[in-house]
Amino acid sequence: MILETRGIGKRFGSVLALRDVSMGVRAGEVTCVLGDNGAGKSTLIKILAGVHQHDAGTLLVDGREVRLTGPRDALDRGIATVYQDLAMIPLMSVWRNFFLGSEPRKGLAFDVARARRVAREELKAMGIDIRDVDQPVGTLSGGERQSVAIARAVHFGARVLILDEPTSALGVKQAGVVLRYIARARDRGLGVVFITHNPHHAYPVGDRFLLLNRGAGMGEYGKADITPQELTSLMSGGAELEELAHELRRE
Amino acid sequence: MTIAADERVARVGLARRLLIRPELGAVVGLVVVFSFFAAQSPVFRSPSGIANWLDPAATLGIMAVAVALLMIGGEFDLSAGVLTGTSGLILVTLATRFGFNVWLAMLAGLVVALGVGLANGLIVTRTRLPSFIVTLGTFLMLQGVNLGVTKAITGTVQVSGLRTASGFEGASALLAGTVEVGGTSFRVAILWWILVTAVATWVLMRSKAGNWIFAVGGDEQAARAVGVPAARTKIALFMTTAFAAWLVGSILALRYTSVQANIGIGQEFIYIIAAVIGGCLLTGGYGSAIGAAIGAVIFGMADKGIVFLGWDADWFKFFLGAMLLLATLANRLVRRYAEEVRH
Numbered sequence: 001m002i003l004e005t006r007g008i009g010k011r012f013g014s015v016l017a018l019r020d021v022s023m024g025v026r027a028g029e030v031t032c033v034l035g036d037n038g039a040g041k042s043t044l045i046k047i048l049a050g051v052h053q054h055d056a057g058t059l060l061v062d063g064r065e066v067r068l069t070g071p072r073d074a075l076d077r078g079i080a081t082v083y084q085d086l087a088m089i090p091l092m093s094v095w096r097n098f099f100l101g102s103e104p105r106k107g108l109a110f111d112v113a114r115a116r117r118v119a120r121e122e123l124k125a126m127g128i129d130i131r132d133v134d135q136p137v138g139t140l141s142g143g144e145r146q147s148v149a150i151a152r153a154v155h156f157g158a159r160v161l162i163l164d165e166p167t168s169a170l171g172v173k174q175a176g177v178v179l180r181y182i183a184r185a186r187d188r189g190l191g192v193v194f195i196t197h198n199p200h201h202a203y204p205v206g207d208r209f210l211l212l213n214r215g216a217g218m219g220e221y222g223k224a225d226i227t228p229q230e231l232t233s234l235m236s237g238g239a240e241l242e243e244l245a246h247e248l249r250r251e
Numbered sequence: 252m253t254i255a256a257d258e259r260v261a262r263v264g265l266a267r268r269l270l271i272r273p274e275l276g277a278v279v280g281l282v283v284v285f286s287f288f289a290a291q292s293p294v295f296r297s298p299s300g301i302a303n304w305l306d307p308a309a310t311l312g313i314m315a316v317a318v319a320l321l322m323i324g325g326e327f328d329l330s331a332g333v334l335t336g337t338s339g340l341i342l343v344t345l346a347t348r349f350g351f352n353v354w355l356a357m358l359a360g361l362v363v364a365l366g367v368g369l370a371n372g373l374i375v376t377r378t379r380l381p382s383f384i385v386t387l388g389t390f391l392m393l394q395g396v397n398l399g400v401t402k403a404i405t406g407t408v409q410v411s412g413l414r415t416a417s418g419f420e421g422a423s424a425l426l427a428g429t430v431e432v433g434g435t436s437f438r439v440a441i442l443w444w445i446l447v448t449a450v451a452t453w454v455l456m457r458s459k460a461g462n463w464i465f466a467v468g469g470d471e472q473a474a475r476a477v478g479v480p481a482a483r484t485k486i487a488l489f490m491t492t493a494f495a496a497w498l499v500g501s502i503l504a505l506r507y508t509s510v511q512a513n514i515g516i517g518q519e520f521i522y523i524i525a526a527v528i529g530g531c532l533l534t535g536g537y538g539s540a541i542g543a544a545i546g547a548v549i550f551g552m553a554d555k556g557i558v559f560l561g562w563d564a565d566w567f568k569f570f571l572g573a574m575l576l577l578a579t580l581a582n583r584l585v586r587r588y589a590e591e592v593r594h
């Protein structure tokens with residue numbers, strides 16, 4: 001396991017946002033975190049990303065217990081996070097965004113030729129079809145932007161890639177594109193934590209599934225242990241779904 | 252299917268060409284304005300005419316380029332115009348009233364100017380107040396200091412007599428002299444302006460700092476999130492504007508050997524207008540140093556061209572407003588396109 005939590009918990013004042021959650025991420029595997037809105041998904045990944053500190057349980061990186069001091073600490077340990085709002089500058093070109101904050105140097109200058117070339121190569125290696133790395137990021141679609149952010153994290157040496165609902169704002173086709181890059185990152189040996197509330201996005205790409213409900217872990221399942229139907233019904237609360245189906249049938 | 256793909260590529264191709272060149276609008280404006288005056292006035296297109304309109308373009312251009320960098324970084328500096336006056340006043344006052352060598356007096360002016368830039372930058376980055384308000388404050392304060400101190404020292408609203416100060420010859424040759432090109436004498440300020448534009452363009456396009464300038468102007472939060480030192484970048488930009496104000500203030504003081512205490516007031520908007528004509532967005536994150544330099548040339552041409560045609564100089568203001576409106580409309584189209592998200 002690159003990254004593991006054991007009985008981890010977090011409270012904000014009187015709000016118990018997360019309690020007793022155990023999960024793991026292996027290299028070359030995708031761990032999906034599923035749960036409804038407010039289930040605690042973002043809280044969990046913010047602990048993994050070093051944004052929040054946990055106040056119960058243990059967090060382990062490479063099997064050793066750690067306490068992350070901040071996002072930079074997490075990044076230095078190879079844990080990269082792509083948030084929904086991506087931290088990209090719309091008016092700047094793809095290659096300028098790709099290297100923003102970590103520009104390659106050539107003497108005093110920003111090695112523009114290398115930045116262009118490497119950005120193009122990295123995107124290509126991820127199978128991302130950006131027609132032109134000179135185009136402003138603002139002209140990319142949501143899925144393309146997610147893809148560039150993923151490629152950037154991979155390039156800067158991430159071992160664990162955390163994606164917070166990368167597909168939730170996307171149409172079916174765009175979501176498919178992003179799922180493909182998640183698989184590609186996995187094939188390159190990264191451990192991926194994929195947060196979503198959509199079991200149809202999670203099941204095809206996931207190796208293990210952590211279900212969250214109102215801040216509590218409802219178990220971690222391997223792909224062999226669970227069918228898509230079970231996943232869907234667990235996620236929405238099986239009984240609630242049956243009730244809903246019943247209700248809808250009468251109308 | 253293939254038709255859709257082709258159309259997509261065509262759209263991107265056009266957008267790219269437009270977006271990669273923020274100075275496009277300024278170049279078009281330059282050609283139009285030059286043709287207009289050159290067609291009617293033989294003097295305008297003669298070498299001495301060119302030297303004539305390049306001169307105001309140079310001093311304005313140095314400021315416009317620095318202000319453009321600042322605007323790309325997402326901030327304004329309304330104190331820049333008055334600061335040219337402050338720098339010039341310090342130079343002339345110290346050299347003529349306190350026996351300073353001209354070089355030393357210039358150095359003192361530089362220190363004060365950079366201090367004002369630093370103060371602007373620190374206040375804006377620490378308080379997160381809009382730079383428009385903060386530098387409006389510095390603008391008014393400097394305006395008061397310029398007049399108050401000058402009156403207290405000289406009893407009038409100007410200081411003069413720089414010609415007899417020690418070190419004047421050398422400093423004047425360097426900053427306020429002329430160079431002969433093919434029998435026509437051009438102001439040496441033009442060379443300084445070209446140098447400033449070249450350096451600014453290099454920084455913007457080919458340095459790490461340039462990437463940061465675009466980023467802090469485009470989205471400061473996002474820039475911070477990936478480790479860009481946003482506050483340092485902005486403070487450096489305010490100090491760059493202050494440096495330019497010192498350079499221009501010194502050039503003008505050495506040229507006229509006297510400085511009016513109210514000089515530079517109102518110029519701050521001209522700098523911003525030249526930068527906007529050159530393709531800078533008022534909202535930051537986009538623009539070009541060369542564009543701002545071209546914006547300054549358009550000004551110089553109109554300023555002198557109107558005189559060459561024997562028109563009333565008041566028409567210059569009309570021209571200024573029209574250019575600004577056209578440029579802003581053009582820039583808005585660019586921004587809309589660049590920020591449009593394709594699904």
Ligand SMILES: Nc1ncnc2c1ncn2[C@@H]1O[C@H](COP(=O)(O)OP(=O)(O)O)[C@@H](O)[C@H]1O
Nearest residue numbers: 012015017035036037038039040041042043044
């Ligand atoms: N910084 C915070 N302060 C107080 N409460 C918070 C904070 N962050 C999250 N919460 C609460 O924790 C719960 C889980 O939120 P979150 O992790 O964002 O859920 P999800 O991402 O699954 O939708 C919610 O009830 C939310 O209101």
Ligand SMILES: [Mg+2]
Nearest residue numbers: 038041042043
């Ligand atoms: Mg969330």
